[in-house]
Amino acid sequence: MHPTQPSTSQMNRREAIASIAAIYAALTLGRTAQAKPAAEKAPMTITCFIRYQIDPFQREGFKKYAENWRHIIPRCGGHLVGYFLPHEGTNDIAWGLIAFSNLAAYETYRTRLKADPQARENLAMAHDMRLILREERNFVEVVDGTFNLPSTFAGST
Structure with missing residues (x-):
């Protein structure tokens, strides 16, 4: 690691949120062709960024945990x-991103999640396997006019 770059454990919240926001924006660019028309979906005003410190020796277990959420989260309203x-660099930090139209929608989601048998089962599995060492949640909002902009680069790729 370069001495002027902070390690992940030394990264402050602002740096962490900026990093994940950049990842989020970059990854959602590839999904625009699959996205529903704007009239069919509620506007996404807040995103819950979950930063996980995982056991790097339990990577496959965490992957299964994450895959299990793909049906549970939408069913509960997220x-x-x-x-x-983690792909390159730090091997024990993972992220989860869940968007909501507002904080009331998030609270409704949390209530549904607590009552969902598959959600409880998935959380119990992660706990029993000790997949997650630490978890942080931050809520961010998109700055109008800055999200999901296409590249204007004219060169070849």
């Missing part, structure tokens, strides 16, 4: 943007 495992 817009699952995605889960992200």
Whole structure:
């Protein structure tokens, strides 16, 4: 690691949120062709960024945990943007991104999630396997006019 770059454990919240926001924006660019027309979906005003410190030796277990949410989260009212495992660099930090139209929608989602048998089962599995060492949640909102902009680069790729 370069001495002027903070390690993930030294990264402050602002740096962490900026990093994941950049990842989020980059990854959603590829989904625009699959997205529903704007009239069919509620506007996404807040996103819950979940930062996980995972056991790096339990990567496959965490992957299964994340995959299990793909049906549970939408059923309970969240817009699952995605889960992200470490690829290069730090091997024990993963992210989950879930969007909501507002904080009231998030609270409704949390209530439904607590009552969902598959959600409880998935959380119990993660607990029993000790997949997650630490979890942080931050809520962010999109700055109008800055999200999901296409590249204007004219060169070849």
